[in-house]
Amino acid sequence: MIFKHALFYPAGDQSLVMQFGDIIDPLINARIRSMVSAIEKTPALQIIDILPTYCALQIFYSPLVTDVDHLIEQLKEIEKSLLMQSYDDAQIIEIPVLYGGMYGPDLEFVAKHSGLTPKEVISIHSERDYLIYMLGFTPGFGYLGGMDERISTPRLETPRTKIPAGSVGIAGSQTGIYPVDSPGGWQLIGRTPLKMFDPLKKVPVLFKAGDYIRFISITEEEFVRIQEEFASDRYVIQFLKKKERRHG
């Protein structure tokens, strides 16, 4: 359910959880997104960090500058006057993907498993916008919602020891992008030439919770060109507003 008012739980002596519900729901995500931007505009809270997740917002503070009761009081005030951000304001990030071949070695398997052609899998995968519910697991990994069930495919029986950064995969009815080289068991259907995580950038990850991702199918020539442009800071990432959305 979606709670009428957020519930507060301590998560230790330096952290507080604001729980907005107990299901995965875009409405809860929108409330959390609105709360995050309201908190970011309220420096008086003096908090150290915030962490939006599927149904909660975790707040980290120092007991040397504030305390749990005062913080709950302030957060309740913010929640009371919370202006819900409209969906139309959500940001869509276009992620170019080269599907299949050596970049997406499991595309054939996903197609076979789904009773579709590889081309149909690509078109289904790239026709929706995916809501980023939260980031976690590894730096820059986004938990995306809303993949078409027709292409859902179980994980590999034996995980790969190294999956290259930028790989786009499917695991059950989830899809996602590996931000850094890591081991993993997802079915790999393609790869993006964009670097999803760069610790030396001021904003180290291209997207945040509450944004949408749109995959754009590209050719090998485009892959090479975008990779070169991105490396030399000449590539312009396409950010759109949600009202320009296609399906989703």
Added chain:
Amino acid sequence: MDNAILILHGGLLSTVQDGGRFGYMQYGIPPAGAMDKFSMNIANLLVGNDANAAVIETCYLGPHLLFQCDETISITGAQANVTINDQPVSMWHSLQVQKGDVLKMEPVSAGLYNYIAFSRGLDVPLVMGSKSTYLPSKLGGLHGRKLQADDVISLGEIKKEVPQRMLRKERIPVFSKERTLRVLLGPQDNHFTGIGIDTFFNSVYTITSASDRMGYRLDGPPLEHKKGADIISDGTSHGSIQVPGNGLPIILLSDRGTTGGYTKIATVIAKDICALAQMPPGSRVRFQAISAQDANARYRSFFGQLEDQLITIGEPEFSAKNEKVFHVQVDGRSFHVTLRQQSKK
């Protein structure tokens, strides 16, 4: 290189750590940072640094370092024999070292983690606002990895002379292998049966060898869930006690992932995390609940007055090498008396 230290021997797991990487959790970046914040804070204050400045954290067996410049350092944390040029030196103490001096650390005799602070500061890149090493993603610190022989770490510019100080003897932590950890219940204590909660508070748990900077795994009576251990993934805290399906608690520490999909029955308070971090595998813990308000007050009285725990033992123009501190009692009052020889230079 002039202002630098050369690593002669890396030790077991020596990394650069500071107060942690904050402000990037929403991007999935774990905070990392020192395992025992109290010892790290004191090490820094003893050399005149900000309490959360970058230090070298060592685990069980510390490194051998060659100083290529004069410097003021301090070593805190686990009990270990530390020498400079093969002469034993005190821990929890500001120490003057000179160019060419060699610092060596022996394996710890109690506790686990040591902290070496440098008055000039460790000159490694600031990555997302922190110098802490996060090994799983090869982030921060020196090239994102542990220190090894032949590494050189630059130090900053020379600072003003640092007063020679030491931590009050009664404040030096006692490294016990049995301890009661204070916790705040929740956020998912309601996912456990009454029996599960009773088991948690009335049992002794042993820290297993499958423990590292990410978390300490415990062995003991399994905790009973009402309806399984899985939750919709949410955030983790420093000290979160996560209980997966097998019912055995894992206490999440500095290198924890920012999010997780298992129930968290309680969270250890910050002060007791410092003590817990120093408990090696085989140590035994119990849990005791306190309120959030009480925990906040304890935090303030523990971390809010660290400077007051230090006492001056000498003036900056004297060398610490040629001095001895005596503790004497006169009419029931305790005094620290320092005898020192003026430096020859």
